[in-house]
Amino acid sequence: MQHRYSRRSAALILATAVALPLAASLPANVQAQELTPIKFVLDWKLQGIHAWYYLAEDKGYFAQEKLAVTIDQGDGSAATVSKVMAGAYQAGFGDVNAIIQNASVKPGAAPVMVYMIYNRAPFALIVKSGSPIKSLKDLEGRTLGTPAGSAAGRMFPVMAGKSGLDVTKVKWTNVAPNLQEQLMLKDHVEGAAVFSVTSYMNLVAQGVDPDKDIRWFHFADHGVDLYGNGVMVSQQLIKEKPQAVAGLVRAINKGLRDTLADPDAAIAALLKREPLLNKELEKRRLMYTLKTVMITPEVLAAGVGDVSDERLARSIVQVKDAFELARQPAPSEIFDGRFLPPLAERKISAK
Numbered sequence: 001m002q003h004r005y006s007r008r009s010a011a012l013i014l015a016t017a018v019a020l021p022l023a024a025s026l027p028a029n030v031q032a033q034e035l036t037p038i039k040f041v042l043d044w045k046l047q048g049i050h051a052w053y054y055l056a057e058d059k060g061y062f063a064q065e066k067l068a069v070t071i072d073q074g075d076g077s078a079a080t081v082s083k084v085m086a087g088a089y090q091a092g093f094g095d096v097n098a099i100i101q102n103a104s105v106k107p108g109a110a111p112v113m114v115y116m117i118y119n120r121a122p123f124a125l126i127v128k129s130g131s132p133i134k135s136l137k138d139l140e141g142r143t144l145g146t147p148a149g150s151a152a153g154r155m156f157p158v159m160a161g162k163s164g165l166d167v168t169k170v171k172w173t174n175v176a177p178n179l180q181e182q183l184m185l186k187d188h189v190e191g192a193a194v195f196s197v198t199s200y201m202n203l204v205a206q207g208v209d210p211d212k213d214i215r216w217f218h219f220a221d222h223g224v225d226l227y228g229n230g231v232m233v234s235q236q237l238i239k240e241k242p243q244a245v246a247g248l249v250r251a252i253n254k255g256l257r258d259t260l261a262d263p264d265a266a267i268a269a270l271l272k273r274e275p276l277l278n279k280e281l282e283k284r285r286l287m288y289t290l291k292t293v294m295i296t297p298e299v300l301a302a303g304v305g306d307v308s309d310e311r312l313a314r315s316i317v318q319v320k321d322a323f324e325l326a327r328q329p330a331p332s333e334i335f336d337g338r339f340l341p342p343l344a345e346r347k348i349s350a351k
Contacts, residue, residue, distance in 0.1 A: 035063070035068040036067050036241060036244045036247075037068045038067055038068070038070070038091055038237075038248060039070050039088070039089045039091070040053075040069050040071045040089060040090070041071075041072050041073075041080055041084070041091075041092040041093070042071065042072065042074040042080075042092070042093050043076065043077035043079075043080055043093050044073070044074055044075070044076070044077070045073050045074075046073060046270060046273060046277065047198065047277075047282060048201075048266075048282035048284075048286035049198075049285060049289050050093070050270065051263075051267055051269060052256040052258070052259040052266055053071055053252065054269040054270050054272070054273055055258055055265060055269040056251050056252055057069065057071070058269045058272070059254070059258065061250070061254045061255055062247075062248075062251045065244075065247025065248065065250060065251050067244060067251065072089070075177075076147065076150055076151065076177075077094045077150075077151045077228075078094065078095050078098035078149055078150070078154055079094070079149055080093060080095070080098075080232065081095065081098040081099055081102055081111060084111040085102060085106070085110060085111065087234075090237045091231065091232065091234070091237065091245075092232055093117070093229055093230070094229055094232055095121075095228065096227045096232075096315075096335070097121070097155055097227075097228075097315070097319050098151060099112070099334055100320070100325075100329055100334055101154075103334060104320065104326065104327045108235070109235070110333070111233060111234050111235065112232060112233060112234075112238060112334065112335065112336045113230045113232045113307075113335045114230075114231055114232065114233055114238075114245060114249055114335070114336050114337075115230050115252060115305045115339070116304075116305055116307050117228075117231065117256070117294065117304070117305070118229040118230065118293045118294060119228070119293065119294060120220050120227075120228060120293040120294075121220060121224065121226040121228035122195050122229075122289070123151065123155050123156075123159075123193070123194075123195065123196070123218070123220075123224070123226075123228075124152070124193075124194055124196040124199070124216050124218045124219060125139075125152075125156070125192070125194070125216075125217040125219075126181070126191060126194055126214050126216055126217075127215050127217075128184070128215070129213050131190065134215070136163040136164075136165050136217060137164065139170055140170065142170060142191060143171045143172075143173055143189050144170060144171070144172055144173070144190065144191045145173045145174070145175040145180055145183055145188070145189035145191070145193075146174070146175065146194070147174065147177040148174045150193065151195070152193040152194055152195055155224070155319075155322070156219075157322040157323065158224050158318050158319065158322040159217075159219045159222050159223070160322075161322050162222060162223030162224060173189055175188075175192070180199070181202045182206065185208065196218065197285065197288060197292070197293060201281055201282075201284060201285040205278070205281055224318065225315055225318065226315045226319070227307060227311075233245050238336065242339070245339050246339045250341050253340075253341050257346075257348065260348055263287065264283070267283045267286065295348065295350060298311075300348065300349070300350055303340075303343045303346030303347050304346050305340050305341075305346050306337060306340060306346070307335050307337070309331060312334065312335060316328060316329060316331065
């Protein structure tokens with residue numbers, strides 16, 4: 001993302017603020033007091049798509065930045081925004097489109113994205129491959145399911161608006177997050193608005209071939225040019241502790257790049273926190289996510305973590321129009337690229 005000031009200069013200032021080493025003679029209890037505590041909330045229960053945070057923790061990347069990061073599970077990527085706004089967390093992994101909605105009505109309170117991870121929003125609508133729903137227009141008169149407050153459900157009108165679908169003719173049913181695929185498969189609902197990176201592997205776990213047994217309507221394939229999940233922080237944290245924000249982004253960036261280099265090590269770090277997870281399933285989920293929503297031509301060119309100014313502006317307009325927001329936030333209210341490491345540290349290659 002381009003800025004009027006020098007990102008390199010800003011990065012040097014921030015790096016200097018966090019790079020002063022602690023005196024070796026300080027006792028351990030004093031060193032511990034020097035760590036900045038950050039409460040970080042995920043978008044969902046532990047999955048392979050969260051592995052890089054724990055790999056970063058195990059490798060000491062947070063500690064190197066003088067951060068004491070506590071990572072909690074979440075209950076929705078849009079809910080991450082609400083939790084940061086409420087002050088329960090200073091940072092989290094959640095949906096940039098929910099930031100746009102909240103920034104429209106509470107510009108001084110909405111968190112700011114500082115490191116984009118899902119370059120392509122993983123929103124999708126799924127139906128069984130044998131369903132008579134073969135186009136988005138066929139959804140009219142149908143009953144769809146999605147968890148209350150889910151980002152996919154909230155963003156459905158964006159896709160509908162681009163496709164000529166009358167949203168007033170679609171009935172929605174709130175379903176439990178862990179049952180949405182199962183209820184669709186058993187015909188309790190005719191389709192489900194989901195996070196593709198979660199649902200794909202949930203279907204695999206239920207013995208369904210998601211490539212053959214399911215028809216996918218990816219929002220990104222139907223005129224929705226949105227970004228997805230990334231690392232967001234509170235405006236208060238940016239104002240009071242910018243060096244901590246820069247350190248958090250650097251540590252996560254290192255963990256993500258290490259995950260790309262060694263996915264098995266990342267999954268091992270995840271399993272240390274939740275041994276009951278299926279190792280092979282979560283690795284497959286991780287690799288599916290990397291392939292479908294993270295490693296895109298834009299990311300290969302601009303590095304992981306950044307956004308395109310023009311695309312972000314377009315996505316803000318899409319969200320504003322779909323939700324009839326009274327105010328259109330500026331891109332600078334949604335994404336702040338000052339804390340990104342240099343491109344050389346964010347550059348990745350196609351696998």
